[in-house]
Amino acid sequence: MNWITNYVRPRINSIFSRREMPENLWSKCDSCGTMLFHRELSDALNVCTNCGHHMGISPRDRFTALFDNGVFTEVPVPKPIEDPLKFRDQKRYPDRLRAAQKQAAEDEAMLVAEGEIGRTPIVAAAQDFGFMGGSMGMYVGNAIIAGCERAVATKRPFILFSAAGGARMQEGILSLMQMPRTTVAVQMLREANLPYIVVLTHPTTGGVTASYAMLGDVQIAEPNALICFAGPRVIEQTIRETLPEGFQRAEYLLDHGMLDRVTPRGQLRDELISITRMLMGLAPPVAGDLPKPAPPAVEAPTPETETPKAPSET
């Protein structure tokens, strides 16, 4: 018996305890429930490898995957005054903000960056649904304005990834005023004849959809993304009838003429490169990865409109 209790049992126990993986290495697909290994999941840009369900992705991860070699420079965003209304519900607004900053490890709900995709210089902005529901407050407004101004100054296309529950209630009317403010920013791009491409991701609703997210020259959505003005629950409460299957999802909007395309996340980068290059009148993109030290022969035929990299101060 001693041999069993002293040797075999600890061995067996150790095998089982070793199998207990740290939880954060695995995540469960929101849709099909498949357990996905973290590395596999991040390689697939948070798209379930089993069912193709698109889960949320942070702006930083998205940009790392989007920009050539994951290199991008953040475009500085002017900080608005904090808590303009001295808003307080069950918690103080600054406390909610602080908690969100800690959890997301970002300052606010939007990240703006410049860099190259497929050697095409662009400015991009991505909204962070993980940060207070991606809600549009003064900071998000400032970010979009800063991004558009940067795009105009450097003559680059502007690509925006939207994800938001709507306007940030805690900033009251000033959040609502981001609708006209961001619209002004989009007009700056239009007047400078620069492409404005919107990629609508899950979910994009409310005042965000009713302003900058619906004003793109080209409107692309990720599969199954919820895109609407009034959410399905609000509508069901108002009209008291059940809504059709897939209502307000990307494919439904495509069917109703509200979008140009629905594109899986894995194909977005190539598609964005292709669209921006055509709209900017640039030569076709070079397929595949370029050799690290780029041979001058590839660079030569590209027209001058390709503006030189202008890395800005962060």
Next chain:
Amino acid sequence: MMNYLDFEKPLAEIEGKAEELRALARRNEEMDVEAEAAALDQKAAEMLRELYRNLTPWRKCQVARHPDRPHCRDYIEALFTEYTPLAGDRNFADDHAVMGGLARFHDQPVMVIGHEKGHDTKTRIERNFGMARPEGYRKAVRLMEIADRFGLPVITLVDTPGAYPGKGAEERGQSEAIARSTEKCLQIGVPLISVIIGEGGSGGAVAFATADRLAMLEHSIYSVISPEGCASILWKDAEKMREAAEALRLTAQDLMKLGVCDLVVAEPLGGAQRDREAAIHDVGKAIASMLAPLKEASRADLIAARRRKYLDLGSKGLAA
């Protein structure tokens, strides 16, 4: 028959009593009740002044939604001549929640556009309670384009609980329609004056209220979300609308401090519903005063100044 709000109940009692006395006197000629009735009138007037001196934000919401307030149609009838309604978005339908057309304001041709809520059950249903569908915003865009081409100032009257949250509205692109309307407001090279006459409900209001000058009636509101909606999301209890109304800073007075509103138009004592003619008249004066300085401005200056106004908005918070 007057409609009283819940906080006006004590007032309703006194006014009802005075009315009863007078009715009694009319039937019975020997009775002299005038002295008594006058005393009641005075008491009622004092109470009214007291009630309206410091309306809480929630009470202001109630007054802003008062069914007897003058609505868009009343303002157009009284303040404009030769009103010629223009209908339809040329795509799908004519939205009766939005009315608009050519008219003369002090003889000057203008384009007037506004939300109309309706005044009884039948018209309220016809007008969809002032909740516009995409067709309404697209009609407004069309009207603003005409105004822009022919150099007519645009005057918008805002009174909506919000854009209509319905299946068809969503399918036809409610958000895109609102976005395009706001965009059009920022593009036109003619003066754009807006007055919030009751409720300025979220995106549905922004689509018309993005203007060179925005006036608000004293007891009107303009908000990102209804107090009830905000309460049910942040307090998880729709009954906390009083707290939400307070926190949202949706009154004309607060919006003036925030720089969103340019002019507060005083209402008759007890709200616009108690003296509709006076309220309408004062709105007319406000429109004229806001329009006058813009008449000489060039297209480019108007557009640039309007954009600057919105880009700068909110930079100072409540200290603006």
